[in-house]
Amino acid sequence: EIVLTQSPGTLSLSPGERATLSCRASQSISSYYLAWYQQKPGQAPRLLMYDASSRATGIPDRFSGSGSGTDFTLTVSRLEPEDFAMYYCQQYGGSQVTFGGGTRVEIK
Amino acid sequence: EVQLVESGGGLVQPGRSLRLSCAASGFVFDGHAMHWVRQAPGRGLEWVSGISWNSGNIGYVDSVKGRFTISRDNTKDSLYLQMNSLRLEDTAFYFCAQGSGYASASYSYFTLWGRGTLVTVSS
Numbered sequence: 565e566i567v568l569t570q571s572p573g574t575l576s577l578s579p580g581e582r583a584t585l586s587c588r589a590s591q592s593i594s595s596y597y598l599a600w601y602q603q604k605p606g607q608a609p610r611l612l613m614y615d616a617s618s619r620a621t622g623i624p625d626r627f628s629g630s631g632s633g634t635d636f637t638l639t640v641s642r643l644e645p646e647d648f649a650m651y652y653c654q655q656y657g658g659s660q661v662t663f664g665g666g667t668r669v670e671i672k
Numbered sequence: 673e674v675q676l677v678e679s680g681g682g683l684v685q686p687g688r689s690l691r692l693s694c695a696a697s698g699f700v701f702d703g704h705a706m707h708w709v710r711q712a713p714g715r716g717l718e719w720v721s722g723i724s725w726n727s728g729n730i731g732y733v734d735s736v737k738g739r740f741t742i743s744r745d746n747t748k749d750s751l752y753l754q755m756n757s758l759r760l761e762d763t764a765f766y767f768c769a770q771g772s773g774y775a776s777a778s779y780s781y782f783t784l785w786g787r788g789t790l791v792t793v794s795s
Binding site (some may be wrong): 589597599601607608609610611614620652654656657660661662663664665668 | 699707716718743767772778782
């Protein structure tokens with residue numbers, strides 16, 4: 565099982581600032597099989613990125629993903645008020661799908 | 673409208689059973705693998721099980737193997753999760769999710785999610 569570790573646990577930023585979220589895998593993830601989700605309280609997760617750097621339908625271009633192997637990053641270039649939420653990474657290159665523990669992006 | 677709607681959650685005693693359902697609409701149901709993902713209150717996400725478009729490929733997280741059974745009925749655009757021998761640690765919101773492909777029960781990200789149904793296992 566591939567373990568994903570997200571950091572930091574909480575990111576305190578102001579609207580307009582840049583957010584950089586990290587996801588590190590316990591072993592190399594094949595073929596960039598990594599996705600990112602956003603989840604707000606009381607809601608289901610929403611797919612943001614897949615294949616490490618491809619934006620899902622309808623996701624604004626202030627969201628970008630990068631990385632390969634064991635180190636992946638989600639960047640939000642300029643935080644909008646609606647971006648304050650939980651973010652999870654997920655790998656789908658191993659024998660079982662696994663998620664990271666999440667990063668909370670909160671308003672400073 | 674493209675949506676997934678879960679039902680069947682509730683309060684159940686340890687050791688008992690529960691069957692969850694997920695009704696799909698607005699997309700070609702048998703064109704996708706389908707999955708169950710759960711989230712304990714205040715905790716992170718955990719993939720539970722997945723099933724390919726034709727039920728030929730099925731997978732489970734280790735903690736539910738032998739207790740949970742996933743199935744689908746493409747004639748009814750519906751996904752199911754039969755949960756037996758429930759444990760306290762199975763308490764969670766259970767989300768139905770559309771897989772990114774159709775053939776794999778595990779190599780998938782999740783493109784559409786339902787709102788979830790809460791399962792509470794307690795004596």
